[in-house]
Amino acid sequence: xxxxxxxxxxxxxxxxxxxxxxxxxxxxxxxxxxxxxxxxxxxxxxxxxxxxxxxxxxxxxxxxxxxxxxxxxxxxxxxxxxxxxxxxxxxxxxxxxxxxxxxxxxxxxxxxxxxxxxxxxxxxxxxxxxxxxxxxxxxxxxxxxxxxxxxxxxxxxxxxxxxxxxxxxxxxxxxxxxxxxxxxxxxxxxxxxxxxxxxxxxxxxxxxxxxxxxxxxxxxxxxxxxxxxxxxxxxxxxxxxxxxxxxxxxxxxxxxxxxxxxxxxxxxxxxxxxxxxxxxxxxxxxxxxxxxxxxxxxxxxxxxxxxxxxxxxxxxxxxxxxxxxxxxxxxxxxxxxxxxxxxxxxxxxxxxxxxxxxxxxxxxxxxxxxxxxxxxxxxxxxxxxxxxxxxxxxxxxxxxxxxxxxxxxxxxxxxxxxxxxxxxxxxxxxxxxxxxxxxxxxxxxxxxxxxxxxxxxxxxxxxxxxxxxxxxxxxxxxxxxxxxxxxxxxxxxxxxxxxxxxxxxxxxxxxxxxxxxxxxxxxxxxx
Amino acid sequence: xxxxxxxxxxxxxxxxxxxxxxxxxxxxxxxxxxxxxxxxxxxxxxxxxxxxxxxxxxxxxxxxxxxxxxxxxxxxxxxxxxxxxxxxxxxxxxxxxxxxxxxxxxxxxxxxxxxxxxxxxxxxxxxxxxxxxxxxxxxxxxxxxxxxxxxx
Numbered sequence: 315x316x317x318x319x320x321x322x323x324x325x326x327x328x329x330x331x332x333x334x335x336x337x338x339x340x341x342x343x344x345x346x347x348x349x350x351x352x353x354x355x356x357x358x359x360x361x362x363x364x365x366x367x368x369x370x371x372x373x374x375x376x377x378x379x380x381x382x383x384x385x386x387x388x389x390x391x392x393x394x395x396x397x398x399x400x401x402x403x404x405x406x407x408x409x410x411x412x413x414x415x416x417x418x419x420x421x422x423x424x425x426x427x428x429x430x431x432x433x434x435x436x437x438x439x440x441x442x443x444x445x446x447x448x449x450x451x452x453x454x455x456x457x458x459x460x461x462x463x464x465x466x467x468x469x470x471x472x473x474x475x476x477x478x479x480x481x482x483x484x485x486x487x488x489x490x491x492x493x494x495x496x497x498x499x500x501x502x503x504x505x506x507x508x509x510x511x512x513x514x515x516x517x518x519x520x521x522x523x524x525x526x527x528x529x530x531x532x533x534x535x536x537x538x539x540x541x542x543x544x545x546x547x548x549x550x551x552x553x554x555x556x557x558x559x560x561x562x563x564x565x566x567x568x569x570x571x572x573x574x575x576x577x578x579x580x581x582x583x584x585x586x587x588x589x590x591x592x593x594x595x596x597x598x599x600x601x602x603x604x605x606x607x608x609x610x611x612x613x614x615x616x617x618x619x620x621x622x623x624x625x626x627x628x629x630x631x632x633x634x635x636x637x638x639x640x641x642x643x644x645x646x647x648x649x650x651x652x653x654x655x656x657x658x659x660x661x662x663x664x665x666x667x668x669x670x671x672x673x674x675x676x677x678x679x680x681x682x683x684x685x686x687x688x689x690x691x692x693x694x695x696x697x698x699x700x701x702x703x704x705x706x707x708x709x710x711x712x713x714x715x716x717x718x719x720x721x722x723x724x725x726x727x728x729x730x731x732x733x734x735x736x737x738x739x740x741x742x743x744x745x746x747x748x749x750x751x752x753x754x755x756x757x758x759x760x761x762x763x764x765x766x767x768x769x770x771x772x773x774x775x776x777x778x779x780x781x782x783x784x785x786x787x788x789x790x791x792x793x794x795x796x797x798x799x800x801x802x803x804x805x806x807x808x809x810x811x812x813x814x815x816x817x818x819x820x821x822x823x824x825x826x827x828x829x830x831x832x833x834x835x836x837x838x839x840x841x
Numbered sequence: 842x843x844x845x846x847x848x849x850x851x852x853x854x855x856x857x858x859x860x861x862x863x864x865x866x867x868x869x870x871x872x873x874x875x876x877x878x879x880x881x882x883x884x885x886x887x888x889x890x891x892x893x894x895x896x897x898x899x900x901x902x903x904x905x906x907x908x909x910x911x912x913x914x915x916x917x918x919x920x921x922x923x924x925x926x927x928x929x930x931x932x933x934x935x936x937x938x939x940x941x942x943x944x945x946x947x948x949x950x951x952x953x954x955x956x957x958x959x960x961x962x963x964x965x966x967x968x969x970x971x972x973x974x975x976x977x978x979x980x981x982x983x984x985x986x987x988x989x990x991x992x993x
Binding site: 413418419428432435442443444467 | 946950963985988991
């Protein structure tokens with residue numbers, strides 16, 4: 315390094331070199347190099363501003379040969395870049411030092427803070443400075459990975475990276491497209507989200523451009539869950555909670571492979587995936603024996619009727635810990651639902667909203683003995699074939715003391731409840747349902763019974779138009795109903811005796827109706 | 842409120858606090874020290890290393906309230922308690938960490954986390970906490986690539 319400098323020292327001999335003697339502030343240990351550098355750097359402060367490039371030009375002109383000129387230029391490049399690098403490095407060091415003072419928390423506390431952040435904020439923090447970056451790589455920060463977004467922008471690589479970073483702390487994974495921050499899975503609004511229905515079109519089209527740039531790299535494909543199976547299923551074994559929303563490309567095979575890698579799963583929530591109910595439940599009952607919560611919302615409302623009774627029996631036998639079960643938007647027959655509700659001994663939360671075919675007979679004789687008596691929440695919202703007579707029967711049982719733990723019941727239906735004989739006929743003003751009595755006798759129950767106002771004629775066709783995702787054709791629906799109707803008659807248990815209500819007539823509740831004020835506002839009947 | 846034994850705790854700036862023993866024990870550090878001393882007649886700890894008196898007081902107050910209030914009121918009270926600026930929060934953090942009071946530590950951690958969450962991008966985080974960018978150009982490029990999905 316020094317040898318490089320010697321020739322240039324001679325050409326710069328015109329400039330005065332301050333020695334240690336002249337400047338008492340300099341340590342005597344400063345080498346010749348240090349002095350040189352110091353005097354060079356002080357050039358930028360000199361009062362008639364020094365013009366480096368003019369000076370350099372003069373040097374070049376005075377160079378004896380062309381080769382010497384090239385040499386000078388090379389040296390200028392080298393030294394210039396060395397100096398620049400040194401300055402940048404020092405600037406970074408100083409910035410880091412400043413940061414550690416400004417953010418005075420030690421790393422372990424910083425990691426603790428970061429572990430409370432959602433994945434997106436965590437990534438922002440990691441991009442802030444090197445100290446944050448290091449802390450943000452700690453596995454604790456990735457215990458609960460939430461990569462749900464409003465528009466598609468996450469790809470498989472991101473999922474894989476985060477799962478890898480989680481290491482042994484990996485506990486929970488949420489993935490997919492969730493429309494807006496306000497809707498929560500607990501609400502009864504259908505979550506199935508279609509790109510076409512995207513509300514925030516402007517931001518989505520910008521993302522779309524990015525997508526094309528990255529060659530569709532912002533889409534989750536069906537292999538997005540492969541990291542769960544990798545390394546002998548190391549990650550999958552740790553997973554306790556898995557929530558997947560509207561991953562268009564997920565299919566049965568890939569999903570079942572993923573489930574097979576997660577034996578410790580406690581909470582599974584699937585919304586809008588193109589997977590078959592039966593296959594998924596088979597996979598759950600084969601692999602996830604510890605599962606406690608199952609929330610499954612169909613991507614094709616009313617068209618998946620794959621569920622079979624042996625599947626229900628297997629699920630009940632292999633997954634005894636299920637305390638929360640939601641199957642929304644499927645075709646479910648009463649006898650199959652009955653297997654589930656009676657079979658899960660610990661069942662507290664049951665949600666069969668937007669189900670087709672169930673008429674409510676599965677509720678008969680449920681609340682007293684084994685199975686169903688622990689039920690705290692029952693949601694049967696918008697079940698098209700739910701009969702008012704069965705609801706009445708159920709509420710009578712509640713009045714009689716069954717379902718001791720029931721605290722929330724939702725039998726609202728935007729088309730009203732089905733009448734006894736023909737499910738076409740709807741009942742909006744149910745006089746046989748003892749709503750008032752239930753509220754008096756069991757005041758702690760929160761009871762939702764929203765029906766459209768009396769006299770508003772709902773076209774049968776309109777019923778199907780209102781559901782964007784379903785394409786149920788009329789004749790097949792009718793035929794399946796009647797065929798199942800006969801099935802119901804034969805296979806339901808001999809429980810017609812007790813609940814048949816002469817009691818029903820006593821509880822004439824005339825004025826107890828929920829009317830819609832406007833098309834969207836509905837009064838809740840809440841206690 | 843039962844009057845159990847009171848501990849006298851002295852802080853670094855020589856203020857003495859009378860604290861109910863059940864509350865003092867919420868701090869793991871004090872608990873350890875107490876059991877080490879193992880005295881039945883009195884529990885009188887000298888706690889020389891504790892930082893600012895004020896945050897000790899706050900820590901005690903928090904712990905005390907913790908014992909009294911029901912859940913809903915507690916969350917309201919807590920959100921008000923933590924609505925302080927970054928400096929105070931930092932003091933609370935240090936105190937909670939040193940004294941090993943888990944509930945207080947969790948509360949402060951969450952509050953700081955909320956601060957970060959409220960920042961919508963990297964620049965705002967830097968401004969809020971007075972942090973400078975100390976990445977080398979290459980590092981920055983790598984980070985940008987990794988986070989392209991986040992549109993940083």
